[in-house]
Amino acid sequence: MRTACIAAMCLLSSAVAQAQPTQIRVRGFADIGSTTFNAGESFAAVLGRDVGAVFGGGGDAVFPQRVFVSVRASRFRRTGERVFLFERERFGLGIPTTVTVTPLELTGGYRFDYGWRVVPYAGGGIGSHHYTETSQFAGGGEDVARPFLGYHLMVGYEIRIARWIGTAAEAQWATVPDALGADANSAAREFDESNLGGTTVRVKLIIGR
Amino acid sequence: MSLAVPRARRAACSVAAVWLAWSATQHAQLEPPPAMLVSETAPPGIDRGLRASDPPRAPRTDLSGEPFLRGSVIVRFRPGTSPNAQRAILAQVAGTAERPPSYANFDIVAIDEDVDPETAAARLDAQPDVEYAQARYRVYPRFVPNDPMYPRQWNYPAIDMERAWDINPGATPAITVAVLDTGVAFRSGMMRYHTRAFRLLPNGPVFPSLGAIDVPFAAAPDLTGAGRFVAPRDFIWETTTPFDLDGHGTHVAGTVGQLTNNGVGVAGMAFNVRIMPVKVIASMWDLIFRSPQQGTDDVVARGIRYAVDSGAKVLNLSIGRLGPPAPALRDAIAYAVSRGAFVAVAAGNDFETGNRVERLAEFAPQIQGMVAVGAVGRDRQRAFYSNTGAYVEIVAPGGNTRVGGTSGGILQQTFDFNLVETYLGDPAGFGPPRFDAFTFDYLQGTSMASPHVAGAAALLMQQGITAPAAIEAAMKRSATDLGPPGRDNEYGEGLINPRASLRGLGLTR
Numbered sequence: 001m002r003t004a005c006i007a008a009m010c011l012l013s014s015a016v017a018q019a020q021p022t023q024i025r026v027r028g029f030a031d032i033g034s035t036t037f038n039a040g041e042s043f044a045a046v047l048g049r050d051v052g053a054v055f056g057g058g059g060d061a062v063f064p065q066r067v068f069v070s071v072r073a074s075r076f077r078r079t080g081e082r083v084f085l086f087e088r089e090r091f092g093l094g095i096p097t098t099v100t101v102t103p104l105e106l107t108g109g110y111r112f113d114y115g116w117r118v119v120p121y122a123g124g125g126i127g128s129h130h131y132t133e134t135s136q137f138a139g140g141g142e143d144v145a146r147p148f149l150g151y152h153l154m155v156g157y158e159i160r161i162a163r164w165i166g167t168a169a170e171a172q173w174a175t176v177p178d179a180l181g182a183d184a185n186s187a188a189r190e191f192d193e194s195n196l197g198g199t200t201v202r203v204k205l206i207i208g209r
Numbered sequence: 210m211s212l213a214v215p216r217a218r219r220a221a222c223s224v225a226a227v228w229l230a231w232s233a234t235q236h237a238q239l240e241p242p243p244a245m246l247v248s249e250t251a252p253p254g255i256d257r258g259l260r261a262s263d264p265p266r267a268p269r270t271d272l273s274g275e276p277f278l279r280g281s282v283i284v285r286f287r288p289g290t291s292p293n294a295q296r297a298i299l300a301q302v303a304g305t306a307e308r309p310p311s312y313a314n315f316d317i318v319a320i321d322e323d324v325d326p327e328t329a330a331a332r333l334d335a336q337p338d339v340e341y342a343q344a345r346y347r348v349y350p351r352f353v354p355n356d357p358m359y360p361r362q363w364n365y366p367a368i369d370m371e372r373a374w375d376i377n378p379g380a381t382p383a384i385t386v387a388v389l390d391t392g393v394a395f396r397s398g399m400m401r402y403h404t405r406a407f408r409l410l411p412n413g414p415v416f417p418s419l420g421a422i423d424v425p426f427a428a429a430p431d432l433t434g435a436g437r438f439v440a441p442r443d444f445i446w447e448t449t450t451p452f453d454l455d456g457h458g459t460h461v462a463g464t465v466g467q468l469t470n471n472g473v474g475v476a477g478m479a480f481n482v483r484i485m486p487v488k489v490i491a492s493m494w495d496l497i498f499r500s501p502q503q504g505t506d507d508v509v510a511r512g513i514r515y516a517v518d519s520g521a522k523v524l525n526l527s528i529g530r531l532g533p534p535a536p537a538l539r540d541a542i543a544y545a546v547s548r549g550a551f552v553a554v555a556a557g558n559d560f561e562t563g564n565r566v567e568r569l570a571e572f573a574p575q576i577q578g579m580v581a582v583g584a585v586g587r588d589r590q591r592a593f594y595s596n597t598g599a600y601v602e603i604v605a606p607g608g609n610t611r612v613g614g615t616s617g618g619i620l621q622q623t624f625d626f627n628l629v630e631t632y633l634g635d636p637a638g639f640g641p642p643r644f645d646a647f648t649f650d651y652l653q654g655t656s657m658a659s660p661h662v663a664g665a666a667a668l669l670m671q672q673g674i675t676a677p678a679a680i681e682a683a684m685k686r687s688a689t690d691l692g693p694p695g696r697d698n699e700y701g702e703g704l705i706n707p708r709a710s711l712r713g714l715g716l717t718r
Contacts, residue, residue: 039716046716084713086679093673093713095376133715137376144718145280145322183718185687190714 022064025209029168030057033202035076039180039193045090046187047080047099054200066111068121076101082135085190097135101196103127103174105152117160124153129176129196150176150197158206166206173199244446244498247423248399254427255646257625259358277344280322281307282330285315290338298336302329317345352378354469354476356431358649361620362475363587364606368661370478373668373708379469379480380671385439386465386482386523386663387516389509390458391495392451393486394429394624394644395438400452402498409632416636426452427645429459431467431474431622436483440519443488444508445500454644455492456624460652461527462486463621464660465667474622474649478664478707479671485521487512490528493632494642504528509569510541513552517545522670524552525663527656529569531559539572546578551670551677553663555655556583557596564596571600578677580684583701584658586612589691591699595655602681602701603688605661608653618651626650665707672711683710 033054037043040050056074063069082095109123126149133144156170176196181188188194282304286295299306304318320329326344333342352374353359365371404419443451453459466484467477489512490504502508509528516524524545542552557567573581584595584607591597592609608618625646631639662684669680687710688703696702 042716046714082713082715084674084679084683084710086674086676086682089676089679091674091676091679091713093711095712097715099716131717133717135712135715137372137712139372142718144715180717185709185712185714186717187714188717 024064025062026059027062027206027208028057028059029072029204029206031055031072031074031170031202031204033074033170033200035198035200037198038175038195039188039191041191042180042186042188042193043099045083045085045191046097047078052076052078054202056202060107062111066113068109068111068123070107070109070123072103072105072107074103074105083187085187095136097133100130100132102130102132103150104130105150105174107152107154109154111158119158119160120156121158122153122155124151126151127174127176129174129179131179131196148176148179148196150174150179152197156204158204164207164209166208168204168206169201170204171199171201173197244400244402244500246398246450247401249397251397251399251425251427251645253645254394254397254430255625256430257646257648259361259649277326277346279326281317281319282326282333282342282344283315284318284330284333284342285340287338287340294338298333298338301336302332304329304333315341352470355472356469356474356476357472358475358620361616363616364608364619364661365476365478367585367587367589367606368665368705369708373665373711376708376711377668377672379466379477380482380667382436382481382483384479384482384523384667384671385485385521386479386525386667387485387487387519387521388458388462388465388660389487389489389512389516389524389526390453390461390528391455391490391492392443392445392453392458392488393432393438393441393462393484394427394453394459394647395433395441395451395484395486397425397427397645398450398452400424400426402494404497405499407497414636416632416639419639419641422641424641425643425645427647429463429622429647431471431647432459432463432477432484434468439483439485441486442512442515442519444512444515445488445491445495445502445504447501451486451488452644453486453488453492453624454494454498454629454642455490456626456629456650457492457527457652457656458486458488458490460619460621460623460650461525461656461660463623464619464657465525465664467621475620477621478661479667482523482664482667485516485519487516493630497632506530506535506537510537513538513541513545517548517550522550523663523666524550525660526552526554526569527654527659529555529557529567529655531557531565532568534571535568538569539576542572542579543576546576546677549675549677550578551663551666551680552576552579553659553666554579554581555659556581556598556601558584558594558654558656560594560596564598566598567596567600570596571598573600573602578681580662580681581701582607582655582659582662583699584608584653584655585691585700585704586653587617588612589704591692592653592655594653595658595699597698599698601698603662603684603703603705604691604700605658605665605705607655607658608651610651610653615651618653619657620649620651622647623650623652624648662705665705665710668707669710683713686710 058072060070105127107125152174154172158168174197179196469476469480570581586609685702
């Protein structure tokens, strides 16, 4: 089994190595980053902080014209507690509540690939940000699970560290309007924050040329 | 501030309280010695059961919305069903089996969020290779007290208390609620009092002096537990034994914190708190016994300050008065709130007799952390007696016997009034009272509404909302709006919803 896997990898490497720069290159990546949410006060009130780790992954296609298209899924998940807010004072109620944000994003952009080892790039796109919020003691209809449409811009640079392996650093700004605070019993309403987006910085490990 | 049944009895008491001054001069007697405790013990309290028998209400119903999760169902295939066959069956509902959960002999099948899970489950259930299929119904912790008369307490389901208790089961002894009232049946004992002759009405018959009488007291069986009472104080007799000579305070204390889920009697709101009995109101028997103090502004103000200085975090004042403003009481309550105590006050029972301003409640809107409480009946409409005005901030169940008869009141344990109010009959039948015989009785009034709010405040404080002003804000914010939309003078912000208050705010819901 192990031998078969090694053989398969060698065949795959051989096939991809024969690809020419003029061809479309398809790559995969995994990333880890940190998002600072636009609704910072709301996230901080319920989850304890407005920053959280985000894990993701996806794939992209790089076209000969230096244009790229990528699809990326990621997830933020954190457990805090329900609160009561009064005159900017926070009272924790000890009722666990878990927030999960799962964006699925489609990005298009341009790579400034002039043969340098470092390749800057920039792009933008749209995403479906699936938001769930579950709490202990929630009754019917009191938990939340629904997607919201968002938009994002991003910049980054990629460094090739081996023929088939690269790394990249990215910064992304996303806006997901009208996602939070629709319900009166929400910290988001209390702080008048409705945007689920945020600013994310992340590093990526890229497999492929 | 309660309207006991019958109401005429209370009216007679009020007149009598005034008339006692006259009768004292008309029937001058030798000055008796002060009341004295002649025995630390007395026979155990006598439980005389339910005073009025009424049919219990129906079991509670689910107040939540959809009882199941959307997006998936539970499916158990019959043994031997091939994976291909399973996929073919699931395809009928566009379902896909998720990774099998641990400790399960069934599958969780993902379906579209828009598909009704019950319909999908029924379709799968009809397949021969499916042993069963069902929606993923929500299961809740369900605290329903086992107190045998709990089904007669409509007032708790009316404010969703069962789900509130799921979140916070009755607070803890760390929270002390002071009941400033006619005293509480908090201990046993035998007191010797000296009576005097008196008239109940100016032209009424003279009730003869009974001389020195020994009066038995007992702790209310369904209210008393180890360490239950803390720092008792009597400002009517200036002692540390605030015996209840009326029954009002005992009934009110029951709604605050009657022992619950103990298989006995009825339930209370915050059934694990400690109760501080502070006697600031003189009952009819206190006056007959010539108590050194009556329930005046200064006495009540002293009681408020005492309660706060002695560690009470919640104060219930099911008391009030009409007449001129009460600056001494306002000052005392402001002091209580400034020391971190939440104060619940009855809004008054004067609606049908002029709806005069309830002086103890009128300044509630100006003190954040003090709430004036109106009353609703089991129909969730304002009770006929409940005052209206700009000072009514919130409402709670206070009972309304015009809706549903006697059982439309609030049921709690108190004295058997037949053995207490012996002065209500003919003087020939007048005899010593006893305060060791208990019944479960329905009373109504904003007095009965206020302890619901005090109990809810204790739960909120235990849950983490420690500032009185924040407790008030939480209650108002989560109140169920009644009457015209928004705040109004009948219901204030609406009917308290302790469960919603305890649950607080999520990030977006």
